[in-house]
Amino acid sequence: MSGIFISFEGPDGAGKTTALKTLMPLLQAKTDQEIVLSREPGGSSISEKIRKIILDIHDEEMDPRTEALLYAAARRQHLIDVILPTLQANKIMLSDRFVDSSIAYQGGGREIGMKEVADINDFAIDGHLPDLTIYFDVSPEVGLSRIRKDHEGAMDRLEREAIDFHNRVYDSYMKIVKANPDRIKTINAEQAPEKVVADALDAIIKRFPNIFNKGE
Numbered sequence: 001m002s003g004i005f006i007s008f009e010g011p012d013g014a015g016k017t018t019a020l021k022t023l024m025p026l027l028q029a030k031t032d033q034e035i036v037l038s039r040e041p042g043g044s045s046i047s048e049k050i051r052k053i054i055l056d057i058h059d060e061e062m063d064p065r066t067e068a069l070l071y072a073a074a075r076r077q078h079l080i081d082v083i084l085p086t087l088q089a090n091k092i093m094l095s096d097r098f099v100d101s102s103i104a105y106q107g108g109g110r111e112i113g114m115k116e117v118a119d120i121n122d123f124a125i126d127g128h129l130p131d132l133t134i135y136f137d138v139s140p141e142v143g144l145s146r147i148r149k150d151h152e153g154a155m156d157r158l159e160r161e162a163i164d165f166h167n168r169v170y171d172s173y174m175k176i177v178k179a180n181p182d183r184i185k186t187i188n189a190e191q192a193p194e195k196v197v198a199d200a201l202d203a204i205i206k207r208f209p210n211i212f213n214k215g216e
Contacts, residue, residue, distance in 0.1 A: 003033070003087035005128070006206060007098035010136030011170050012159050013143025014189045015196065017096055019136065022197045024094065027204065036086045039096040041074040044081035050074040053179040057160065064110035076124040083128065092211070099125055100133060100176050100184075103157065106171025109165045120212050132207050134200050135177055136189035140166040154197045 001191065010016045011157075028035050038044075040050040054070050064092065075098070084094040099121045107117035136144075140163060147159055175185050185203040189196050205212045 002090045003092060004132075005036070005083065005087060005093045005095070005130045006204065007095045007100070007130040007133045007134065009097060009100045009104075009133055009173070009184075010159060010189060011104075011138055011143045011166060011173065012147040013142060014136035014138040015146070015193065016134075016136040016189070018198050019189075019193065019200060020094065020096055020186065022193075023200055026197070026201055027092075027094075027212060030205065030214045031092065032214060033090065033092050033211060035092040035094060036082070037096070038078065038082050039095045040078055040098060040101065041071055043078040043095070046072040047078045047081070050077075055158065064106060064112050065069060066145060067110065068102060068106040068107065068112055068120055071106060072120045072124040075099065075102070075121065094128070098130060098133070100135075100173070103176060104169050104172040108175075109158075109169040111168065113173060114175065132204065133180070133184045135173065135184050135186045136196065136200075137173075137186050138189040139169050141189055 008016045008020060017039075024035060024037050040047070041054055042048040050070055050073060052068060054062075054074070078095075083093050083095065099118075102121055103114050103117050106112050107114035144159075144163065144166060177186055185207070187196055187199045189202065191199070
C-alpha cells in the first residue's frame with residue numbers, strides 16, 4: 001500500500017472543514033498524485049446513511065454506547081469503500097475526521113471511556129491509522145461561538161450539547177495529542193483562516209517533502 005493517509009481533527013467550530021476546501025487544491029498543485037477528500041461519519045453510501053441517524057437532532061434518546069458503535073460501523077465501511085482503495089491506488093487520502101474523533105467525543109465527551117472507545121475502533125480500523133493527523137486547536141468557547149454565529153438552527157445533535165460536554169471533548173483531544181506526538185501536528189485554529197491554512201499546508205509539506213514537491 002503506497003498512498004498516504006492524512007486525517008484532520010478538531011473540536012466543533014475549529015474550522016477544519018472550511019480550511020480543507022482551501023487546502024486541498026493547494027496540496028494538489030504540489031503533487032502529481034491524485035488527492036481524494038472524504039469525511040466521517042460518512043464518505044460512502046452506507047456510511048452516509050449511518051451519519052444521518054447519528055446526527056439527527058430527533059434521536060436524543062440514543063444510548064451513548066449505541067452512538068459509539070454506530071460511529072465505528074460507519075468508519076469501518078468508509079475504510080473498506082474509500083480509504084483502502086484510495087491508498088492501494090497510490091493516491092493521497094484526506095479524511096475530515098477519523099478515529100480520534102470517536103475517542104474524544106464518545107470516549108471523553110460521553111464519558112464512556114477513552115480506552116473503551118479506542119478498543120471498539122481498533123476492531124473497526126484493523127490497524128489502519130493515518131500517517132499524519134492535523135489537529136485544529138480551538139477552545140470550546142471560541143468554537144461554539146463560531147457555530148452559533150454561522151449556523152444557528154442547523155446545528156446537529158452533538159453541536160447542541162452543553163459546554164461541559166465540549167470541555168470534556170477538548171480535554172480528551174489534548175490527551176490524544178500528547179500521547180501521539182509523532183502522528184499529530186497541532187495547528188492554532190484561532191488564527192486568521194488564511195494563516196490556519198498556511199500552517200497546515202506547511203506541516204504537510206514538511207512531513208512528506210518527497211510527495212509535495214511539484215513546482216519547488
